[in-house]
Amino acid sequence: MNEELRGTIKTGLIAGIVTLSLGMIGILVAFNERFIVTDVVTLADLLLFGMAVAAGYLAANSLKQSSVVSKLLHGGLAGVLTGMPTFLLILLARSWEDIRSSFINVGPDLLDIVTLNNANEIMGGILLMVVFGVLGLVGVGIALLPERFRRPIFMGLTWSVGSGVMSDILSGILRPRLSTDTLRSLFGNTGLQPVPFTVLFVVLTAVFFWWQQGGQTRYHALRQNLTPSQQKNTRRISISLLVIFLFILPSLLGVYLSEIFNEVGRFVLMGLGLNIAIGLAGLLDLGYVTNFAVGAYIMALLTSSSEFGLDNPWSFWLAVPICILAAMFTGFILALPVLKMRGDYLAIATLGFGEIIRVLARSDALKPVIGGAQGILQIPAAQIGGFLSQTLGYVLNPINSFLERFELGILATNNNGEIVFGNPPQLYYLFILASLLMLFISRRLNNSRTGRRWMAIREDEDVAAAMGINTTNAKVLAFTLSAASGGLAGAIFAAKLGSIFPSSFELLISINVLALIIVGGLGSIPGVIVGAFALVGIPQLLSEFAEFRLLLYGIALIVMMLVRPEGLWPSEVHRREIHREGDDETAVPVSVKP
Amino acid sequence: MSDNILEAHQVVKRFGGLLATDHLDYELPRGMIASIIGPNGAGKTTFFNCLTGFYQIDEGRLEFNGKSVIGLESYEITQMGISRTFQNIRLFNNMTVLENIMVGQEPHLKSSWIGALLGLPSVRREEEATEARARELLEFVGLRGLGDQLAKNLPYGAQRRLEIARALGAQPKLLLLDEPTAGMNPRETAQTTTFIKRLRDELGITILMIEHDMKVVMGISEKVTVLDYGRKIAEGLPHEIQSNPVVIEAYLGKGATAALMAQEKQA
Numbered sequence: 001m002n003e004e005l006r007g008t009i010k011t012g013l014i015a016g017i018v019t020l021s022l023g024m025i026g027i028l029v030a031f032n033e034r035f036i037v038t039d040v041v042t043l044a045d046l047l048l049f050g051m052a053v054a055a056g057y058l059a060a061n062s063l064k065q066s067s068v069v070s071k072l073l074h075g076g077l078a079g080v081l082t083g084m085p086t087f088l089l090i091l092l093a094r095s096w097e098d099i100r101s102s103f104i105n106v107g108p109d110l111l112d113i114v115t116l117n118n119a120n121e122i123m124g125g126i127l128l129m130v131v132f133g134v135l136g137l138v139g140v141g142i143a144l145l146p147e148r149f150r151r152p153i154f155m156g157l158t159w160s161v162g163s164g165v166m167s168d169i170l171s172g173i174l175r176p177r178l179s180t181d182t183l184r185s186l187f188g189n190t191g192l193q194p195v196p197f198t199v200l201f202v203v204l205t206a207v208f209f210w211w212q213q214g215g216q217t218r219y220h221a222l223r224q225n226l227t228p229s230q231q232k233n234t235r236r237i238s239i240s241l242l243v244i245f246l247f248i249l250p251s252l253l254g255v256y257l258s259e260i261f262n263e264v265g266r267f268v269l270m271g272l273g274l275n276i277a278i279g280l281a282g283l284l285d286l287g288y289v290t291n292f293a294v295g296a297y298i299m300a301l302l303t304s305s306s307e308f309g310l311d312n313p314w315s316f317w318l319a320v321p322i323c324i325l326a327a328m329f330t331g332f333i334l335a336l337p338v339l340k341m342r343g344d345y346l347a348i349a350t351l352g353f354g355e356i357i358r359v360l361a362r363s364d365a366l367k368p369v370i371g372g373a374q375g376i377l378q379i380p381a382a383q384i385g386g387f388l389s390q391t392l393g394y395v396l397n398p399i400n401s402f403l404e405r406f407e408l409g410i411l412a413t414n415n416n417g418e419i420v421f422g423n424p425p426q427l428y429y430l431f432i433l434a435s436l437l438m439l440f441i442s443r444r445l446n447n448s449r450t451g452r453r454w455m456a457i458r459e460d461e462d463v464a465a466a467m468g469i470n471t472t473n474a475k476v477l478a479f480t481l482s483a484a485s486g487g488l489a490g491a492i493f494a495a496k497l498g499s500i501f502p503s504s505f506e507l508l509i510s511i512n513v514l515a516l517i518i519v520g521g522l523g524s525i526p527g528v529i530v531g532a533f534a535l536v537g538i539p540q541l542l543s544e545f546a547e548f549r550l551l552l553y554g555i556a557l558i559v560m561m562l563v564r565p566e567g568l569w570p571s572e573v574h575r576r577e578i579h580r581e582g583d584d585e586t587a588v589p590v591s592v593k594p
Numbered sequence: 595m596s597d598n599i600l601e602a603h604q605v606v607k608r609f610g611g612l613l614a615t616d617h618l619d620y621e622l623p624r625g626m627i628a629s630i631i632g633p634n635g636a637g638k639t640t641f642f643n644c645l646t647g648f649y650q651i652d653e654g655r656l657e658f659n660g661k662s663v664i665g666l667e668s669y670e671i672t673q674m675g676i677s678r679t680f681q682n683i684r685l686f687n688n689m690t691v692l693e694n695i696m697v698g699q700e701p702h703l704k705s706s707w708i709g710a711l712l713g714l715p716s717v718r719r720e721e722e723a724t725e726a727r728a729r730e731l732l733e734f735v736g737l738r739g740l741g742d743q744l745a746k747n748l749p750y751g752a753q754r755r756l757e758i759a760r761a762l763g764a765q766p767k768l769l770l771l772d773e774p775t776a777g778m779n780p781r782e783t784a785q786t787t788t789f790i791k792r793l794r795d796e797l798g799i800t801i802l803m804i805e806h807d808m809k810v811v812m813g814i815s816e817k818v819t820v821l822d823y824g825r826k827i828a829e830g831l832p833h834e835i836q837s838n839p840v841v842i843e844a845y846l847g848k849g850a851t852a853a854l855m856a857q858e859k860q861a
Contacts, residue, residue: 441711448710449696449703449721452689456697459686466646468672468701468764477707 004066008059008074012081012136015055020085022047025551026105028113030544036164037197038188043165043544044113052132055082056139071140079136083129086114090125152212156205163200164192166541172254176407246432250425251409258424260540262496265431266489267536270513271520271528272438273485278514279523279571280451281478282458284347287334287354288513291483293361293505294330295323295490300376300500301369308369308376316382320491327487328480335479339472342461354510361502375501382430382495384419393417427496434492438485442525445481454478455523512536515553519560521567530569599624599768599800600645605654607637607644607824614640616824617654622768622817627794627801629811631835632821633845638804639681641821642770646678647671658768673701677766679757681773681804687746691737691756694745695728698763728763735759735789751782755789762797769793771803775810787813812836820844 022028032044056075063071090111093099099106115124116131142150163170171187178186186196226234250258270292277285301308302319338349360366362373370376384392393413400409411429413419421430445451453474456464465471494500512535520531535553539545545552560567600622607615615637622628630638643649644656647668656663663671677698686694703724709717732741735755740748748756754774761769774790775783787810793799805811811818812832820828820835822844828835835841842854 444711444713445707448707448717449705449724450707450710452693452697453700455689455693456686459688460684462648462668463680463684463686464697465668466648466672466678467697467760468669469697470667470669481707 004063004074007062008078009081011059011062012055012078013084015051015058015078015082016085019048019051019082020089022051023086023089023110023114024103024105025548026110027548029105029107029109030547032109032113033190034165034542034544035188035191036161036167038191038193040194041164041191046161048113049131049135052079052082052135053139053142055079056136057143058139059136060140060143068144071144072137075136075140075143076133077136079139080129080133082136083125083132087125087129090115090121090128094121148212149209152205152208155208156201159204160192160197160201164197167192169253169257169541172257173252247410248403248408250428251403251407253425255424258428260537262424262427262431263540264532264537265428265435266493267513267516267532268435268529269431269438269485269489269492270509271517271532272435272442272525273482273489274513275442275482275517275523275525275528276445276454276485277478277482279517280446280458281454281475281482283475283478284343285350285479285482286347286510286514287350287352287357288482288486289354289505289507289509290334290357291327291331291486292490292493292509293357294327294483295487296494296500296504297361297370297376297490298323298326298487299491299494300379303495304376304379306376306378308371309378313380316380316491316495317384320488323491324484324487327483327490330487331483332476332480335476339475351507351510354507358502358505358507361505373502375499377499379494379498379500381498382421382492385416389413389419390417392419421495427492430492430496434488438488439525446525450474450477512553515557519556519568521570524567524569524571527567527569527571531567534568597623599659600802601655601657602641603655605641605644605656606652607640607649608652613824615644615651615821618821618824618826620819620826622800622802624800625794625798626816627790627814628803628817628819629815630802630804630819630821631806631808631811632827635823636821636844637824638821639772640824642678642772642804645671645770646676669700672764672766675764675767676770677761677764677768678770679754679761679772679774681776683750683753683757685745685753685756685760687744689745690741691732691743691745691748692725692728692741694756694760695731695763696724698731698760699724699727701764731759731762734762751778751786754778754786758789758793762793762799766799768800768802771801771805773804773806775805775807783807783810786810790814 028044028048030044031047032042034043035041036043036046055078059074059078060071063074066074089106093106093111111121111124114128115121116127118124118127142153145153167187167190171183174186175183186193191197192200223231223234249261253261270288273291274285274288277283277288299316299319302310302314302322303316305313334350334353338346341349361370364372366372383389392411396411396413396419400412403409411419411426419426421427453464453469456467456469457471457474457478461471464474493504497504516531516535517528518531519534520527520529535556539549539552598621600620602618602620605615605618605620606613618637618641620641630641632638640649644651645658645663647663647666647670651664658671658674658676661674663674663676666674686697689697703720705714705717705720729741732738735758737748737752737755737759740752745753745756758769758771758774771790775786778786790801790803791814794801815832818830818832818835819826820838820841827844828838828841830838
């Protein structure tokens with residue numbers, strides 16, 4: 001058997017086993033509920049058939065200098081092999097009556113999907129392999145397309161499929177603004193209707209093609225030709241537009257989506273904090289939830305009107321700085337014992353701290369103070385009252401009555417003239433304020449001497465010390481400042497929920513935050529935001545994902561490490577590196593001048 | 595203050611049962627270019643590590659500018675005025691060339707993180723001055739225009755030079771160079787030799803280097819010290835060391851001197 005044939009068989013079987021796994025762990029059945037193109041293509045179909053196309057594409061691509069015919073043969077074979085393991089599963093399910101007692105997901109629903117709704121299961125299985133073979137050929141076709149066509153088509157497809165998957169959001173935003181009939185012609189129960197989907201795909205592909213064939217260069221030329229003052233104005237206008245957009249966003253999104261944004265905001269806050277410790281200073285802190293918990297509990301103790309609170313509960317705004325300081329103090333104290341530890345040892349020790357805080361929170365010893373497993377209730381929502389809210393009302397109310405005409409709005413006062421951050425769209429403003437503040441602080445620190453010291457320690461602690469850096473101080477500072485953002489997130493979290501329980505502070509939070517900064521790009525501030533949307537936002541939007549969230553995290557991390565180790569949005573320096581990879585910059589002649 | 599920038603008396607450093615430096619005495623006059631040579635494992639780098647606070651010595655005295663450096667952290671020693679480079683280049687690989695040199699200037703920087711958060715003018719001025727100084731140093735070591743590259747992407751010779759530039763950022767009084775020409779071709783070695791001489795002549799920095807390349811050692815050293823098994827076996831001017839039978843034996847083994855002499859006689 002020759003090398004290339006073996007490669008194709010391997011590709012096909014790997015794709016086949018992945019397809020089989022998707023079915024057996026229940027992803028196919030769960031995803032079959034969500035249409036991308038209404039009544040035509042579901043998310044499950046996309047995964048299933050996408051696998052065969054990918055197998056064909058990879059098989060054709062790994063062949064060196066072959067004729068089109070042999071590429072087609074290899075691609076077809078890879079496609080058929082992708083269906084093979086699933087076909088075997090169908091055979092097994094036929095002969096093994098109670099297969100569900102061992103493999104709970106192999107039920108009639110799954111068999112319907114993989115036999116393409118064929119009544120005769122064997123015929124269906126064979127049909128599946130044939131279809132997969134044809135799709136393998138499609139994959140080869142894609143591989144044969146010249147790059148300048150393939151890229152726009154791929155991008156167009158990605159974005160239109162993305163819109164299909166996210167059609168709930170689109171329809172949610174458009175619902176108050178369009179008639180029911182128009183809405184129904186665009187969206188089904190889930191997914192985009194076939195016609196709008198096709199139009200979207202064609203338009204997007206055309207746009208991407210144009211952009212690539214000269215649009216991009218023309219755009220950059222246009223920007224280059226602007227005078228400096230024009231450039232400054234363009235920047236100002238785009239920033240203003242962005243700010244306005246951020247301000248009206250919650251009214252655009254509605255309650256449910258605002259809540260998802262708030263969740264993302266909470267993780268952006270924690271991500272920015274942890275990014276200081278891990279991304280900049282290289283201190284692998286796996287107990288970040290500690291800071292979050294401290295912030296939340298201090299907020300609860302200071303503002304709650306329950307028996308655990310103070311006799312005269314504080315207001316949210318007074319308590320916030322205390323929460324932040326308390327978290328920073330915790331960060332400082334916890335930094336002391338682990339100063340001499342590096343890498344893996346530090347990770348394990350901090351992992352322990354994260355667990356200790358949870359155990360303490362639910363312990364009987366501390367129950368009289370912080371409520372044990374029953375937690376602390378009756379935490380009031382943050383609010384602005386009195387003179388300040390009246391003054392703000394003078395500004396906000398006219399804007400709101402103006403925006404109402406477009407079914408939009410911003411931060412609103414209630415009937416008593418107070419601003420209460422009680423429901424998701426109102427809370428959004430609290431999160432955006434906190435996030436912008438932390439973004440600003442992170443940026444300042446990042447580009448300062450302090451940030452440089454941290455980076456030096458991350459790169460080589462001994463050498464950093466030999467350069468005159470007091471590494472002990474710098475590391476303690478990193479832990480302390482990193483904790484601040486977690487404390488802030490915890491404080492807002494407590495005021496948002498109105499009650500806190502130890503179960504809210506589990507290890508998973510630390511892991512989520514770590515995963516999102518890795519996926520976004522270690523040390524990159526925009527990466528934190530992108531990572532939070534990818535790992536927190538998307539699973540919340542697609543309820544089917546919830547069950548497979550951890551699995552998807554694992555897959556996302558592995559794929560990222562293999563394909564894009566620098567992250568979705570890498571820090572500036574790393575990005576510069578990627579752009580340079582092509583040309584041989586190292587060939588710059590270097591000589592000492594006499 | 596004595597005229598010696600560096601004085602070591604009976605320095606002992608043990609690793610378990612091994613004596614890495616064995617009652618070593620060493621004096622380095624201010625403004626000199628001195629070399630330490632010796633076979634592999636002779637304790638040269640260990641001596642450097644003791645000087646810079648990487649290791650703490652077990653016995654003896656170590657004084658820099660008349661002040662003891664024993665028990666000090668490595669950053670404190672750097673702040674006193676000793677900078678070093680490393681045998682196996684140790685740059686901050688994922689930082690830019692400019693950032694590397696800016697980190698090197700740490701001992702002279704004052705701004706705090708609070709100032710940076712508030713964006714104080716004094717902080718901004720210091721950052722600008724630091725960057726300007728880094729560019730000067732970059733030019734001084736002949737790496738002009740490479741400031742925005744990541745350190746790891748520089749060619750080997752340039753990396754060695756960047757390490758020296760980073761060490762110069764601290765404005766040291768004493769510069770320790772650990773095999774500055776290791777892995778260089780003859781042309782680069784010659785350039786580096788000239789360059790080291792410039793450091794002393796133009797910047798007035800005392801230089802102590804570990805070096806294997808005898809051309810470099812004999813070319814610019816004003817004093818050569820030979821270590822073997824942690825002990826000093828010879829010290830003197832380059833030409834004295836060159837013909838010292840003890841040194842030849844340390845490098846080539848017992849009987850080597852006799853063989854060499856016999857060879858010379860035949861010739």
